[in-house]
Amino acid sequence: MFALVDCNNFYASCERVFRPDLEGEPIVVLSNNDGCVIARSNEVKALGVPMGAPYFKVRDVLETSGVKIFSSNYALYGDMSGRVMNIIFSFSPEVEIYSIDEAFIDLSGFSPDLIISQMNTLRANIKKWTSIPVSIGIGPTKTLAKIAAERAKKDLSLVGVCMLDEASKINSALSLTPVGDVWGIGRAWNKRLNANGISTALDFANQRTELVRKKMGVTGARTWLELNGTKAYGVETQPDIRKSCVSSRSFSKTVSSIDELKEAIATFAARASERLRAEKMVAGTVTVFLLANRFDENAIAQNSSATIALDSPSANTAEVTKCALAALTRAYKKGVAYKKAGVSLFDLSSMGSLQPNLFSISPDRENRAHNLQIAIDKINSSPRAVRDMVHVGARRQKSNWHMRQDMRSPRYTTSWRELACVT
DNA sequence: TCTGGGGTCCTAGGACCC
C-alpha cells in the first residue's frame, strides 16, 4: 500500500500559522505579480471562487466578502514544507517528496492492521508541531492513494484519513471522482473523455485496455492500470537529478526596449545560476525566451527564443549572464510588446564530475572567476547583507518591470528582521 | 488596465548511421 500525505490548502494554511486570528476567516493567496488566485481557504472555496481565477476578475467578490488577500511568500511556504516533510520522514525513510505540499510513503513495511491508526498519529503530529492540517489517502497504487486523499478531504466523516483497501471501497470512490480529477488526466483529456461519455474515474477504469493504450499512449495506459489496482509507479526516494533550471517573470507592463530586457535577463540569469550553485551543479547551455501576451492569438506568433552553449559548463553568474545577453540579442525582435521573459539553463551536470575544457585559453583566469563567485556569494549570504548587495552591473535595483507583490506576509521563519514579536 | 512560475515525460518527424 501507498499513502499520500497532502497538506490542506497549503499556502493558505501557512498564512495562518503565525496569524491564529485568521482561523475560520476566508483567505486567498495570489500568484507572483498578484496575478491569479493560487490558494483558497475552505471558506473561499465555498464562495465559489475558482482555482487560478485572475485576481482582477474576482477582486470585487473577495473584497465584499471580507476575504484576507496575501501575495505569495515562498520563503515561508518552503520552510513550512520542510518542517512537515521532516515529520513524515520520522515515520518512515521510504518517502517521496512529490511537491511542496505532498509526499508519498511506501507502506510495504507497515502492518496492515495498524496503518490507519499510525496515519492518524502522523496527521495529529503534523498538526500539533506545525499547525498545518493534512489529509492522508491510502491505496494499493499511487493514483488510488491520490483519490483516497481527495475523499479524505471531501468526506468529513473520514476525519482526514481514507484507506481504499477493498474493491467495493475503491469502486465507490472511483464513481465519486470526476475523470478530470484523476492524477494524470488533465484539461485536454478530460474534454475528450467527456465528449465520449466518460465522466467518472470508474467509467475510465472500465474502458478496454487496448483502446486506452491506442488512444492515449503509454501515459494514459499507466493511469488506467493504476486505477485498476496494478502498480505502474513506485515511490522514488532518491530525488531525480535536475534537468533544467528556469528563472522567469511576467512583467507588470509590457516591455519593448532591449535595454530594459537586458536588465531583466541579467537578473534572471543571476537567479538561475545562484540556484544551480546552491545545488553544486553547472549548466552547459543557456536559453533566453521572450513571450508576448499569451491571451492574444496573434501576439503568440511573436514569441521567440535563442540558445547558446557556454564555452565550458558553468554556474558562474558573470559567465551565464554574458551568454544570456548574447542570446537575448539573437532572440529580440524590435517593436514587439513582451509580456514575459526568462532564462533556462540546460545540459546540467554536477560540479564534481566537471570535464575541463580542452581548449581553455586560461585555466588560471577561470579559477579566479570561480573564487570571485565564491566571495560574492559569501558576502551576499552574510546576515547583514541586503538581498543581492553585490551583483553584476547589467542589473539594476529598481525597474518598472519588477514584480507586484503588495500584500506579502513577513518571512516569519527565515529572516531575523521579520521574526514574529510577542508584545 | 489586469491573466504565475517551475518542472517532467512522451511522441512524431526529420536527419543521420551502417
Added chain:
DNA sequence: TCTGGGGTCCTAGGACCC
C-alpha cells in the same frame, strides 16, 4: 511497375503535474 531493414539522436510541440 518495381527501391531494405534496423537503428540512434535531435527537436518541437503537446500533455501533464504542483
